[in-house]
Structure formats: C-alpha cells, structure tokens
Amino acid sequence: MIKVERFINQLMSSNCFVVFDDNTKRAIVIDPGSEKSDKEIAFIEDNQLEVDYIILTHEHTDHNWGVNSLKIKYPNIKLVCSDICDRLVKKSNRVFFSFYYDNPDYIYIIDSADILIKSDIDTLKWNNLTIHFVMTPGHSKASICIEIEGLLFTGDTIMPFPRYLNKKDGNEDDWKKTIAKKESYYSKDVIIYPGHGEILTLGEWIEQNRTVERP
Ligand SMILES: [Zn+2]
Helix, strand or coil, X not given: CEEEEEEECCCCCEEEEEEEECCCCEEEEECCCCCCCHHHHHHHHHCCCEEEEEECCCCCHHHCCCHHHHHHHCCCCEEEEEHHHHHXXXXXXXHHHHHHXXXXXXXXXXCCCXXXXXXXXXXEEECCEEEEEEECCCCCCCCEEEEECCEEEEECXXXXXXXXXXXXXXXXXXXXXXXXXXXHHCCCCCEEEECECCCEEHHHHHXXXXXXXXX
C-alpha cells in the first residue's frame, strides 16, 4: 500500500513528500526543499527505502534546494520535472535565493533532469503503478501536478489559503484555466498534497477558495 510522509522544508515552509510502498520499499521524493534533506534521508534509512525518483512540481528554490543532497546520497536516483522547469532551475535558483538567503552570491546548480514531462499524456511507471502528470501553468509556467493512485501532488498550483500567483512567473489567466481543468478532471474527493500547508480534498479547497476575498 502506498503511504505518504510529509516533511516541512527549511525555506518558506514548503512541503516535501516521501511517497513509498511499505511492502516493496520503493520510494519517490517530491519537492525536496531543504538543502541537506537530512530529515528525509533519516526517514528513508530508518524505513530501508529505495528511492527511484525525485519529482519536482516546479522550479522555485523552496521546492528543489535538496535535490543535490539526495543525488549525492543516492546516485541512482532519477530527477523528473517539466521541460520548462528543467531549463529554469539552471538559471533561476540564484535569483530566488537573493530573497531568502543572507548571502546573495550563493548559488547552487542542479544537473539536467533525467526524465522530462512535456504533456498531459506523459506517464511514468513506478512500483507497478502508473504516475500521471498534468501540465498546470499559472503559479509558474513550469508547474505540473502529479497523480499517484488518486493522490494529487499540486505544488503551488493549489494551496490551502488564498491563491497565490508568483509575481515574477505567474499568469492569472493560465491559473484560472488550470483550475477549471482540475475541477473537470478530478472528483471533489481527490486528496490534495499541496506545496505549502495542510493536506485537504479538492472539494474543501474549492469551498475555501470561493469564500476568500481574492487579491
Ligand atoms: Zn512556487
């Protein structure tokens, strides 16, 4: 059975999720955003998991700062992200850091992804399951959502507070289209694992979002 463990990343309190199968011991890490990934690595070791993939929902630093520490610890791990994300992480990781880190010259480089997600029909086989992807531009052009066995990992596309468009990379019209697509693709009972904040259902999020004064 698939289980999910949530970790809160150092920057901006974003969520990292370790998705794993207790029987086969296969695992995936979604959005590792802490530089050393030490809590995630401790969990992986304690549970004797084999990590196959890191999957990024989008390019922002608070969702990928830990990629390198995991790749050093587990050299066979494969990095998966959208093709736009792959291009942007090589450029934008420094820009975002200047906001959050005392040292504006600090830079980290992520090597090219191993698997690029380019469209809604792309899938990935993992642990005898099929992982589905949805392109969800809006919060940023590179954003994707990841669906594993009815669990939806949304990154910053859906968060349990007033919607947030990234000032630099966001696009209001794209975001609205993305949300309309989501509401037609998925049942309201689908469980959302957001990029920040608590886990909730799509129905709960729609309800919250309706009553919120939009900025
Ligand atoms: Zn973001």
